[in-house]
Amino acid sequence: MNFYKKGTFILLLSLIMLLTACSNSGESSEANADESNEGTDNGDPITIGQINWPENIAVTNMWKVILEDEGYDVELTLADMGVQMASVADGSLDVSPEVWLPVQDKSYYEEFKDQANFAEEPWYDNGVVGLAVPEYMDDINSIEDLNENKDKFNGEIIGFEPGAGTMEVTHDVIDEYDLDLELVESSEAAMIQSIRHAVENEEPIVAPLWQPHFIFAEVDLKFLDDPQKTYGETEEIFMATREGFESDYEDVYKWMTNWELTEEELGDLMVDVQENEENPMEGAQKWVEENQDVINEWKE
Template identity: 35%
Template sequence: MLARTLGIALCVALAQTPAEAAGKQVRLAYVEWADAVVATNILKQVLEEKGFQVKTIPLAAAAMWQAVATGDADASVAAWLPVTQGAYYEKLKDRLEVVGPNVTGARIGWAVPTYSPLNSIEDLKTKSAAVGGQVIGIDPGAGVMKSSEAAIKAYGLPVKLVDGSDATMTSALKDAVRQKKDIVVTAWTPHWMFARYDLKYLADPKKSFGNDETVNTLARKGLKEDMPEAYAILKKFKLTTKDEEAVMAQNEERGAKPSETAAKWIANNRATVDGWLK
C-alpha cells in the first residue's frame, strides 16, 4: 500500500502540463538540501530569462535520480558523486546523462566545532562520552548517513548514529555551539553551517567518506536534442562552494525567500550568468 501511495504521489508531482508537452517547460528535480535549494532556484530564474517555464520538483534522492532516468524530470543539479549518491549512479547511469560537475571541492564527513578537542574520527574510540556517545545525523536514506554507518563499523566506534533531518541536525549544532558543548554532526560542503559557525572536519584516515566530491548536473536522455538551448545552459551552469554557502546562510535568515536570495545573487553576478546564457 505504501509503495502504491508513493507511486501515485510521484505521478501527480511529475504530471505534465500542456506547456511541458509543447517543449517549453523544463522540469528540475532536486533534493531539499540547502545547497540544492540554492542551485535549483538560481538555475530556475536563469532558464526563465530565456523564456522557459520551469517546474521545480522536490524529491528524495533516489526518486530524483529515478525521475531523470525515466524522463519524468528533465534535469537535476543535485547529484553528489562519486560516493554520496554513487549507488544511484551505478544503477541508472545507462538511462540518463551526467552532464558534468556544477560544484567542485564538495565533501562529506563528520564535523565538530573548532573548539572541540576531537581531531580525528579515531578519537571517538576513547572520547565518545564527550559527545554523549552520539553522532547527530540527517534523514536515514542520505548518502552521508550510509557512509557514517560504514565509518562506525570501520573504526569500531562506541557511538550511535541519530537519524533526523538537516533542520534537526543544525538545530542541535546551534544549541551545542551556544553552550560551548562538544558535538559531532554529519556534514557536507557546501553547507551554510560552515559560513555561520567555526567548524572543522574530523580526519578520516580510513577514507570511509571518500575524498572530495562533486555536485553534478543530470539530464534525461534526449534533452540535448529536444531542448538544445536549455541543455547549453545546464552544461555551463557552475557555482563555487563559497557562493552557495553565502546564499544558503542568507536563506536561513528569518523571512528569507530562496527565490529572492537567488535573484539577488544573479544581480550581483551578472557577468557569470551572462556567460551561461551565451
C-alpha cells in the same frame, strides 16, 4: 444584376475574404507560437529536483529564476536523493542537479548510469564531506577518537535525511571504524538546529557535514581526520538529466552543462538565498541580477 443584388454580392464576397484572412492569420499566429515554443517539450514545465539542503535550495532557485526569465515554466520538486534518481531514470523528472562524486553518491551513479545522463564536468569541484565537531573539542580530532569519547555524545551521531549519499557513507564509516555510535536520522534543518544549540551551550556533538554549507560561517566547526578516506577527499558536484532532455531542451541543456560556480560565487548565492529564507527566489533573483556576466558565460 441590379444594384441591390450587386451590392449584396460585393458584401458577401468581402465577408468571405475577411473570414479567410482571419483564418490564415490565426494559422500564422499558431505557427509562430509553435515556432517560439520549439524545443520546450510542448510547453510542459521543466522539472528540477530539490532537496532541503542550503546549496541545493540556492542553485535550484537560481535556475528557476534564470529559466523563467527566458520564458520557460519551471517546477521545483521536493524529493530525497533516491526518489530523484529513480525519477530521472524513469523520465518523470527532468533534472537532478546535485550528484556528489566520486564517493557520496557513487551508489546512485552505479545504479542509474545506464538510465540517466550524468554531466561529464562538475558544476562545483571543491566539496568536502566528513564528520564534524565543534572547535572547542580539543581532544577529538580524528574519527578514531570517537569510540573512547562515545559517552560525551550519548552514543549518537546526529544525522539528517535517510537515503542521502552522505548518510549511506556514514553507515560505512561506522562499520569500517567499528564505531560504537548510532547514526540518528532526522532532517537537515533539525541537525543544524542541534549543532547551533550544542555550540551555544558548549556541549559535545558530532554530525556528518559538508562544505559548502552556511553553518561553517555561523559557528566554529572542524572536520575529523579520516585516515581510511572512507568519505573520500575532494568531492565534485554533477548534474544528472533524464534521457531525451538534451534534445527536448537543447538551449537549456547547453546552459546547464556550461554551468560552473566558484567557491565564492556559490557562497554569495547561498548567503543571498539564506537572507531571504521565506522567499528564496528573491535571494536568487538578487544574485542573478548581480552576476549576469557569469550567467552569460554559460549561455555562450
